[in-house]
Amino acid sequence: MTSQSRVRRESGFSLLEVLVAMAIMMVVTGTIFQLVNPSQATSQVQPEVQDMQQRMRVSSDTLFKDLVMSGAGVYQGATTGSLLGFFAPIIPRKTGRTNPDGYQTAYTDRITLTYIPNTYSQTTISSPMPPQSSELKVTNQPNCPIVQPLCGFTEGMEVIIFDNTGHFDTFTVTNVQADAAHLQHRGQDLNWTYDVGAQVTQIHSTSYYLDTTTHQLMYYDGSDQPATPVADNVVGLRFDYYGDPNPPTQPKPATGQANCLYDATGSYLGGSMQTLTTGGGSLAPMPISMFTDGPWCGGGSNQFDADLYRVRKVRVTIRVQTPNAMFRGTDSTLFVNSGTATSGQKFIPDLVTSFEVSPRNMNLSR
Numbered sequence: 171m172t173s174q175s176r177v178r179r180e181s182g183f184s185l186l187e188v189l190v191a192m193a194i195m196m197v198v199t200g201t202i203f204q205l206v207n208p209s210q211a212t213s214q215v216q217p218e219v220q221d222m223q224q225r226m227r228v229s230s231d232t233l234f235k236d237l238v239m240s241g242a243g244v245y246q247g248a249t250t251g252s253l254l255g256f257f258a259p260i261i262p263r264k265t266g267r268t269n270p271d272g273y274q275t276a277y278t279d280r281i282t283l284t285y286i287p288n289t290y291s292q293t294t295i296s297s298p299m300p301p302q303s304s305e306l307k308v309t310n311q312p313n314c315p316i317v318q319p320l321c322g323f324t325e326g327m328e329v330i331i332f333d334n335t336g337h338f339d340t341f342t343v344t345n346v347q348a349d350a351a352h353l354q355h356r357g358q359d360l361n362w363t364y365d366v367g368a369q370v371t372q373i374h375s376t377s378y379y380l381d382t383t384t385h386q387l388m389y390y391d392g393s394d395q396p397a398t399p400v401a402d403n404v405v406g407l408r409f410d411y412y413g414d415p416n417p418p419t420q421p422k423p424a425t426g427q428a429n430c431l432y433d434a435t436g437s438y439l440g441g442s443m444q445t446l447t448t449g450g451g452s453l454a455p456m457p458i459s460m461f462t463d464g465p466w467c468g469g470g471s472n473q474f475d476a477d478l479y480r481v482r483k484v485r486v487t488i489r490v491q492t493p494n495a496m497f498r499g500t501d502s503t504l505f506v507n508s509g510t511a512t513s514g515q516k517f518i519p520d521l522v523t524s525f526e527v528s529p530r531n532m533n534l535s536r
Contacts, residue, residue, distance in 0.1 A: 266392030319348030361470030406489025
């Protein structure tokens with residue numbers, strides 16, 4: 171082999187060949203990154219989506235459980251039945267002792283749900299209860315467990331007193347005198363003078379509302395304790411109501427007593443209330459404005475619109491967002507709060523869920 175051929179064989183790439191090779195390498199590398207990039211986006215997006223679904227599940231389950239129980243009433247003693255036979259178990263506002271909404275207001279993003287839980291702590295008062303009193307004299311029911319003093323009423327228990335005139339008050343038990351059948355309580359003065367036979371029972375009363383500042387679904391039990399969050403990054407909450415198309419005729423108090431629907435002689439007072447159109451179903455949509463025009467039932471800060479006696483179904487709509495702005499775009503139909511995402515691969519639209527609940531204890535007559 172000649173030296174000339176050996177040199178030609180061992181020489182390197184020319185500049186042109188190097189440039190062509192680099193170009194090919196860049197094309198191949200770019201293609202690989204294009205294939206890998208969607209996988210990276212998916213790995214970032216998927217945990218966020220799962221977190222949103224979990225927060226939606228918690229929010230929906232929490233609201234559903236209290237909604238479906240709303241209206242459950244006394245089930246032992248002389249007077250039993252749904253709370254709807256006494257007062258409205260569903261009220262479209264926040265109630266309680268800390269910053270309650272005014273009784274003449276109604277909102278689509280807050281609700282108060284009331285029912286009596288599974289408890290032996292159900293009885294009646296044995297002496298009249300004036301508004302300023304801090305002590306209740308109650309009847310020790312014969313079916314109360316012997317091992318539980320005074321039907322199981324305990325300090326710190328939230329209880330309600332109500333009668334068949336639409337009045338009710340809630341308070342916290344501070345002392346139980348079992349031998350004397352007395353309950354002492356704290357809280358504001360009552361709104362009504364309750365007569366012998368008024369119901370006293372443990373109560374579950376909860377307000378849910380949307381805190382638009384912190385984007386949290388809030389839970390408040392009506393006591394002196396502050397509200398607590400149920401879920402974060404909730405950016406939409408709406409309650410829509412459906413009820414009987416005809417004005418309510420119940421509850422009707424005993425002869426000589428009056429409420430918001432009947433005077434003391436038994437004459438009906440609800441003739442001015444609106445008759446609704448069902449649109450083909452058995453229930454009619456009830457606009458929120460119906461709950462702010464009276465007639466007013468109950469007393470004091472616990473008054474409520476008589477149309478709330480008609481509610482039979484509630485539709486709940488919840489909207490949650492991803493907390494990370496890098497996954498939110500600027501389309502107002504997809505995002506309540508805009509973010510910085512520009513690629514569709516990293517868009518996580520707000521998650522919206524709607525469901526309807528017909529509380530069984532408010533549909534017993536249907």
